[in-house]
Amino acid sequence: MNDSVSLIFISTLLTNNFVLAMFLGLCPFLGVSGRLDTALPMGIATTFVMLVASLCAYGLNQLLGYFNLEFLRLISYIVVIASSVQLVEMVMKKYSPALFRALGIYLPLITTNCAVLGVALFQTAREYDLSQSLAFSFGGGAGFTLALVLMASLRERLQLANVPTLMQGTALSLILAGLLSLTFMGFAGLGAGE
Amino acid sequence: MSLSKQADEGITFDTFMEGIWRQNPVFVMVLGMCPTLAVTVSAENAISMGLATSFVLVSSCLLVSLIRNVVPKEVRIATYIVIIATFVTLVDYLIQAVSLKLYEALGAFIQLIVVNCIILGRAEAHASKNPPLKSVVNALGMGIGFTIGLLALGATREILGAGKLFGITLFGEQFQPWVVMVLPPGGFFVLGGWLLLFSLLRSRKAAIEGGHSHE
Numbered sequence: 328m329n330d331s332v333s334l335i336f337i338s339t340l341l342t343n344n345f346v347l348a349m350f351l352g353l354c355p356f357l358g359v360s361g362r363l364d365t366a367l368p369m370g371i372a373t374t375f376v377m378l379v380a381s382l383c384a385y386g387l388n389q390l391l392g393y394f395n396l397e398f399l400r401l402i403s404y405i406v407v408i409a410s411s412v413q414l415v416e417m418v419m420k421k422y423s424p425a426l427f428r429a430l431g432i433y434l435p436l437i438t439t440n441c442a443v444l445g446v447a448l449f450q451t452a453r454e455y456d457l458s459q460s461l462a463f464s465f466g467g468g469a470g471f472t473l474a475l476v477l478m479a480s481l482r483e484r485l486q487l488a489n490v491p492t493l494m495q496g497t498a499l500s501l502i503l504a505g506l507l508s509l510t511f512m513g514f515a516g517l518g519a520g521e
Numbered sequence: 522m523s524l525s526k527q528a529d530e531g532i533t534f535d536t537f538m539e540g541i542w543r544q545n546p547v548f549v550m551v552l553g554m555c556p557t558l559a560v561t562v563s564a565e566n567a568i569s570m571g572l573a574t575s576f577v578l579v580s581s582c583l584l585v586s587l588i589r590n591v592v593p594k595e596v597r598i599a600t601y602i603v604i605i606a607t608f609v610t611l612v613d614y615l616i617q618a619v620s621l622k623l624y625e626a627l628g629a630f631i632q633l634i635v636v637n638c639i640i641l642g643r644a645e646a647h648a649s650k651n652p653p654l655k656s657v658v659n660a661l662g663m664g665i666g667f668t669i670g671l672l673a674l675g676a677t678r679e680i681l682g683a684g685k686l687f688g689i690t691l692f693g694e695q696f697q698p699w700v701v702m703v704l705p706p707g708g709f710f711v712l713g714g715w716l717l718l719f720s721l722l723r724s725r726k727a728a729i730e731g732g733h734s735h736e
Contacts, residue, residue, distance in 0.1 A: 505709030
């Protein structure tokens, strides 16, 4: 793989958006996207965890490859991610207790956010080097935040709309997500000419 | 139902059926959606993913239940995650050895079973409080429920999007595949549609029961 850094960034941000095209990180996407003012911090926290996880995963992969311990890859990734989530949690609790309470259970759940583990796994599978990995995780995080913010804005508007009772709840969110995903498919082919 | 009462009860048929119907992970709890939507482009993929997840679910629930009195409360989540990751690694290598084609179709989503909320949820909510046999029965029900959910989605998407079921062409040559159904948006639409159907059924049932009580 020798894609340029900018191409990787754009493609993970738009064409292969983590949430809308690769179905990663759907739980927080549907769970925290009710309000705009929690969606944005959640996205930023997830992006930060992704960057840390990607960096650690890159280092770990080199280490495990050196000792021929590749079968431990998954377990060590998970441990690294869990620790970095803990770190973010502690920082947020100290500097922004209100936000910490608003995010509630979804903050520790970043550990089980597929998008974070997905970054680590996909960058390993695609054999990205360090700068490519960072571009990949930053693009992924930004894409996640973008999708979350778009979804939250849509849902805030929908609260004022008159929706059939049957549609309310998850079904409506899923159909909205489908429409959003359809829109993002319009980006397909972006950068393919290079 | 209080938790202590749940633990006192023996294994009932409901322990098993809970995951299949009343608490179906896909349609009722809407958990573990990432693999649900990502791999269900065909019925075959859906079944394989369902079985792989069920295997991990049952074995980790068994282990979690066996060691539930030994693990300190503070580190339990970390312990569960490591147990789950171990079984997922096992499944990963197993699928790679049995069918390389399937392994390539499911890709990184086999390893992503680790972060499937259903498994951690069951380990935490059920297996850590119940004896081994009961949690295995419950996990088995959940696994089957999850597989059925995946199959429903996979079959719908394959029939609409490719005009096939398990790779067998269903319609004549005039059939125009609804391609968007096998693309990412289709996943959202089909699951949304299924949820709509279920809430329609639920409201019908409630209306009928409400009508009876008035009479």
